[in-house]
Amino acid sequence: MKNNEYHSGDHVYVIQRNPHTQSVAHIQGANIVENPYHPGELSLFFMDEYYPLTDDFAIYSSYDEAEEEYNHSFYDQNENDTSNPIQEGYDL
Numbered sequence: 001m002k003n004n005e006y007h008s009g010d011h012v013y014v015i016q017r018n019p020h021t022q023s024v025a026h027i028q029g030a031n032i033v034e035n036p037y038h039p040g041e042l043s044l045f046f047m048d049e050y051y052p053l054t055d056d057f058a059i060y061s062s063y064d065e066a067e068e069e070y071n072h073s074f075y076d077q078n079e080n081d082t083s084n085p086i087q088e089g090y091d092l
Contacts, residue, residue, distance in 0.1 A: 006032045006042055006053060013066040014046060015058040015073075025074065027066045030059075 006012075010032040018024040030046030037050065044051040044059065051057065060066035 008032060008034050008042060010061075012044070013060045013063050014044070015060075015066055015070050016047075025070070027063060027070060029063075 012030050012032060014028050014030050015025055016028045018026075028046050030044055032042055032053075033045045033050070035041040035043035035050060035052075042053055044053055044057060053059075058066075058069065060069065
């Protein structure tokens with residue numbers, strides 16, 4: 001999804017890496033909301049924080065879409081690795 005396709009109230013999913021262990025990531029549910037610090041702008045709300053809608057986040061409209069990209073990004077690069085770095089999907 002492109003940033004201009006979001007609407008306040010949309011439920012989306014992001015792939016979030018663990019900042020301490022880059023090989024660990026999970027799919028996190030998030031919401032698109034009005035930015036309380038910049039009226040008229042939308043922001044991404046997850047993990048009890050507001051984030052600007054930028055290309056820095058891998059944002060997907062469905063869990064299945066996020067999981068497909070996750071598997072492509074993490075498993076296709078290391079096909080011999082049988083460990084599963086995905087922690088679990090969280091819904092809000």
